Amino acid sequence: MATIWFMIVAVMVAVYVLLDGFDLGAGAVHLFIARTDEERRMVIRAIGPVWDGNEVWLLAAGGTLYFAFPLLYASSFSGFYLPLMMVLWLLMLRAIGIEFRAHIQEQVWKGFFDAIFGVSSILLAIFFGAALGNVVRGVPLNSDGYFFEPLWTNWRVGAQNGILDWYTVLCGVVALVTLVVHGSLYLANKTRGELNERARKVASFFWPVQVLLTIFSLIATVYAVPHVLENYSKWPIGYLVPALVIGSLIYMYYAHSREQERGAFVASCVYIVAMLVGAAFALYPNVLPASTGTNFSLTIANTATGAHGMSVGFVWWGIGMVLAAVYFIFLYRMFRGRVRLEDGNDHGY
Amino acid sequence: MGLAPLIVILKTIALKTGDERYDAAARFWAKIFGINFVIGVVTGIPMEFQFGTNWSHFSRFAGGVIGQTLAMEGCFAFFLESTFLGLFLYGEKRLSKGMHWFSALMVFLGSWMSGYFIVATDAWMQHPVGYERIANGSVQLTSFWKLVLNPWAWWQYAHNMSGAVITGAFVMSAVGAFYLLSQKHIEEGKIFVRVGVIAALLVTVLQVVPTGDAQGRMLARSQPVTLAAMEALWETQPGAPLVILGQPDVTNQRIDNPVVVPKMLSFLTWRSWGAEVKGLNAVPKEDWPDNIPLLYYTYHIMVGLGTIFIAVTAVACLLMWRKSLYQSRWMLWILLLMFPFPYIANTAGWMTAEIGRQPWLVYGLMRTVDGYSKMVSAGNAWFSFLGFLGMYTVLSVLFLFLVRREIEQGPDPVVSPELRKRIDEIPLSPVEVR
Numbered sequence: 028m029a030t031i032w033f034m035i036v037a038v039m040v041a042v043y044v045l046l047d048g049f050d051l052g053a054g055a056v057h058l059f060i061a062r063t064d065e066e067r068r069m070v071i072r073a074i075g076p077v078w079d080g081n082e083v084w085l086l087a088a089g090g091t092l093y094f095a096f097p098l099l100y101a102s103s104f105s106g107f108y109l110p111l112m113m114v115l116w117l118l119m120l121r122a123i124g125i126e127f128r129a130h131i132q133e134q135v136w137k138g139f140f141d142a143i144f145g146v147s148s149i150l151l152a153i154f155f156g157a158a159l160g161n162v163v164r165g166v167p168l169n170s171d172g173y174f175f176e177p178l179w180t181n182w183r184v185g186a187q188n189g190i191l192d193w194y195t196v197l198c199g200v201v202a203l204v205t206l207v208v209h210g211s212l213y214l215a216n217k218t219r220g221e222l223n224e225r226a227r228k229v230a231s232f233f234w235p236v237q238v239l240l241t242i243f244s245l246i247a248t249v250y251a252v253p254h255v256l257e258n259y260s261k262w263p264i265g266y267l268v269p270a271l272v273i274g275s276l277i278y279m280y281y282a283h284s285r286e287q288e289r290g291a292f293v294a295s296c297v298y299i300v301a302m303l304v305g306a307a308f309a310l311y312p313n314v315l316p317a318s319t320g321t322n323f324s325l326t327i328a329n330t331a332t333g334a335h336g337m338s339v340g341f342v343w344w345g346i347g348m349v350l351a352a353v354y355f356i357f358l359y360r361m362f363r364g365r366v367r368l369e370d371g372n373d374h375g376y
Numbered sequence: 377m378g379l380a381p382l383i384v385i386l387k388t389i390a391l392k393t394g395d396e397r398y399d400a401a402a403r404f405w406a407k408i409f410g411i412n413f414v415i416g417v418v419t420g421i422p423m424e425f426q427f428g429t430n431w432s433h434f435s436r437f438a439g440g441v442i443g444q445t446l447a448m449e450g451c452f453a454f455f456l457e458s459t460f461l462g463l464f465l466y467g468e469k470r471l472s473k474g475m476h477w478f479s480a481l482m483v484f485l486g487s488w489m490s491g492y493f494i495v496a497t498d499a500w501m502q503h504p505v506g507y508e509r510i511a512n513g514s515v516q517l518t519s520f521w522k523l524v525l526n527p528w529a530w531w532q533y534a535h536n537m538s539g540a541v542i543t544g545a546f547v548m549s550a551v552g553a554f555y556l557l558s559q560k561h562i563e564e565g566k567i568f569v570r571v572g573v574i575a576a577l578l579v580t581v582l583q584v585v586p587t588g589d590a591q592g593r594m595l596a597r598s599q600p601v602t603l604a605a606m607e608a609l610w611e612t613q614p615g616a617p618l619v620i621l622g623q624p625d626v627t628n629q630r631i632d633n634p635v636v637v638p639k640m641l642s643f644l645t646w647r648s649w650g651a652e653v654k655g656l657n658a659v660p661k662e663d664w665p666d667n668i669p670l671l672y673y674t675y676h677i678m679v680g681l682g683t684i685f686i687a688v689t690a691v692a693c694l695l696m697w698r699k700s701l702y703q704s705r706w707m708l709w710i711l712l713l714m715f716p717f718p719y720i721a722n723t724a725g726w727m728t729a730e731i732g733r734q735p736w737l738v739y740g741l742m743r744t745v746d747g748y749s750k751m752v753s754a755g756n757a758w759f760s761f762l763g764f765l766g767m768y769t770v771l772s773v774l775f776l777f778l779v780r781r782e783i784e785q786g787p788d789p790v791v792s793p794e795l796r797k798r799i800d801e802i803p804l805s806p807v808e809v810r
Contacts, residue, residue: 075462075466076462076463076465076466076467077462079417079458079461079462080455080458080459080462082417082421082458083450083454083455083458085421086421086424086450086454087447087450087451087454087455088450089424089425089450090424090443090446090447090448090449090450090451091447091450091451093424093427093428093435093439093443093446093447094439094440094442094443094444094446094447095443097435097436097438097439097440097443097514098436098439100427100428100435100439100443101428101432101433101435101436101439101749102432102436103428104425104427104428104429104432104435105428105429105430105432105749105751105752106751108429108749108751108752108756108760109756109759109760111425111429112429112759112760112763115421115422115425116763116767118418118421119418119419119421119422119767119771122414122417122418123414123418123771123774126410126414127414127774127778130411130778130781131781172436173432173750173751174751175751175752175753332439332440332443332516332517333440333510333516333517335516335517335518335519335520336440336441336443336444336516336517336520339444339517339520340444340447343448343451343452344447344451347448347451347452347455348451350452350455350456351451351455354455354456354459354460355455355459357459357463358459358462358463361463361467361470361471362462362466362467362470
């Protein structure tokens with residue numbers, strides 16, 4: 028039963044990355060591709076009604092992780108204390124960047140909030156990638172199941188690692204490039220005119236970068252964390268995942284070059300899901316591997332909550348997800364199609 | 377949370393009567409709601425994270441129980457609230473009038489559900505139920521329904537929500553009074569004062585009876601030492617007095633300059649003038665709340681302000697009934713100046729609940745000193761504390777600035793249907809379209 032909850036949390040994280048990923052990506056590129064005020068408004072309008080709902084997946088995934096694996100939540104959140112605080116500040120800045128820019132019609136005001144939105148989106152993408160890198164690489168857990176990592180030590184992958192070393196920074200860059208492409212393809216679907224063309228150009232420019240970084244990061248992972256291959260050799264069906272990664276990259280290129288932006292965006296979604304599934308598959312049954320020795324690793328079994336909690340959880344979680352799916356389908360249908368600036372003003376009212 | 381039902385009321389009146397002024401009023405308050413919501417979202421996210429970052433030993437101990445309510449808040453309340461807020465704020469032109477009303481209702485429902493799950497979490501910390509201790513020292517859920525239907529949560533929730541509506545109603549009537557006093561947006565000002573004052577009458581009474589009263593009696597049964605500290609009652613005694621004013625002196629165990637009502641505390645807690653009420657000395661000192669004077673003051677500030685709220689709304693309603701409220705400048709001044717006090721009362725109320733529970737983090741199960749993250753050094757905690765201090769200062773300034781600006785601009789003028797038609801017929805030049 029705990030394994031099912033592990034998958035549920037993984038799915039929720041994946042949905043979060045897919046959905047908030049495109050608005051993070053849109054934020055990361057918007058300073059560069061949206062030049063006039065009108066274009067910037069268009070970017071905001073493309074994500075305005077949905078970004079907050081997208082971010083709720085982070086909270087819902089966090090809450091689910093909390094109740095299903097309390098020790099994992101306690102250990103990882105206190106261990107990643109410093110970067111999480113920075114993530115929180117960035118999330119705060121990003122939200123006010125999106126929501127408060129249109130309150131005052133002044134160049135200086137808007138420029139300031141645009142910059143906040145752009146910079147915080149870029150940094151968040153890097154932080155999330157680095158966080159995933161940390162989980163894959165492992166952290167210096169002690170016998171109580173706790174750890175504390177400084178931001179950096181000697182930038183090497185070893186027992187006394189920091190949050191940032193060459194491997195996790197690489198993961199951060201991969202995440203940034205992935206979300207830049209993801210967000211650009213989303214904007215290519217939602218906008219018209221010059222903005223649309225520039226979004227497409229960004230996607231074209233970063234596609235080869237993404238391919239190179241993907242290959243490089245897969246090799247780096249095997250080099251830095253050799254035991255990631257254990258599950259793959261145990262269950263060779265897992266090799267389908269990297270095949271899916273490569274397949275989705277190829278299809279992304281194919282669809283994008285034929286101006287099928289919707290297909291390219293779907294391919295980007297598949298790519299992200301495949302990368303995350305690959306990581307989860309390599310981790311299993313660990314949830315937070317220890318760099319200090321495998322017997323300290325946090326696993327599904329030693330962090331899960333009691334049976335009653337997990338079984339009632341299935342009931343309300345199921346109901347909650349059906350409801351959430353209905354809301355999201357309704358919301359996205361209501362705002363489907365390309366953005367029209369004439370529909371109401373920028374912060375709703 | 378307090379503004380959401382008031383917006384639903386305005387939208388309902390608009391839908392029923394077709395009166396455009398109420399739509400304009402709802403639109404105006406939706407702008408204020410939007411600003412509040414953004415600040416609420418960005419300051420709320422850190423709270424969920426904080427369970428893990430700063431209170432990891434508590435989370436390891438209790439996460440299997442309170443993680444349930446927190447996860448349900450995400451799955452049921454946040455999704456509902458955020459998706460329908462997107463529809464409500466961005467979708468008025470894309471949705472039918474009925475659907476737009478429904479979006480407002482769902483935002484209200486979502487924010488109130490979120491309130492329930494959070495209060496249920498806090499209620500479990502005040503009055504743990506439906507759990508068992510397991511071998512590794514932590515607790516596990518044994519009864520989902522006991523957790524969700526914790527009787528403590530019911531009263532705490534009702535009390536908390538009526539406190540929220542008091543804030544919404546007083547802010548609404550204060551803005552209305554401001555418009556009437558400054559002779560602008562007079563029509564809307566009257567709507568704000570009317571809706572605000574009528575809503576306030578209902579909730580200010582509910583705040584005391586039954587919700588506040590019931591909570592006090594629950595305290596007497598489950599946390600008698602908390603009640604004794606709130607009332608600064610040192611000795612267990614029959615016919616205990618109620619202290620209205622006075623300064624507690626913990627060292628000498630007395631109250632300076634006391635104004636008391638004899639036997640009142642016994643009556644309020646046990647409904648009998650001679651009943652015995654437990655004093656602080658009935659329990660060892662290490663189980664006393666750490667800061668008794670602060671607890672005493674926050675509690676008395678809350679109760680004192682609550683009483684003033686009832687008096688103010690009662691007088692305002694009387695004047696409204698006599699049809700002289702909008703002309704009574706003195707009363708409008710009072711309504712205007714009341715707006716900060718519900719915020720103070722609510723903050724004082726939460727401080728009473730949380731300081732009153734000390735030294736416990738989970739009452740009777742885990743002390744606060746055992747719950748924080750031992751791996752996070754004080755230096756790192758200071759780093760994040762100062763960072764949040766700075767961030768919250770910026771947010772507060774932004775919030776006040778933007779809300780003041782919206783109030784300054786006021787509701788959009790209501791355009792009569794004939795005028796709207798004539799405006800629509802004016803051909804627009806490309807510049808105007810932008």
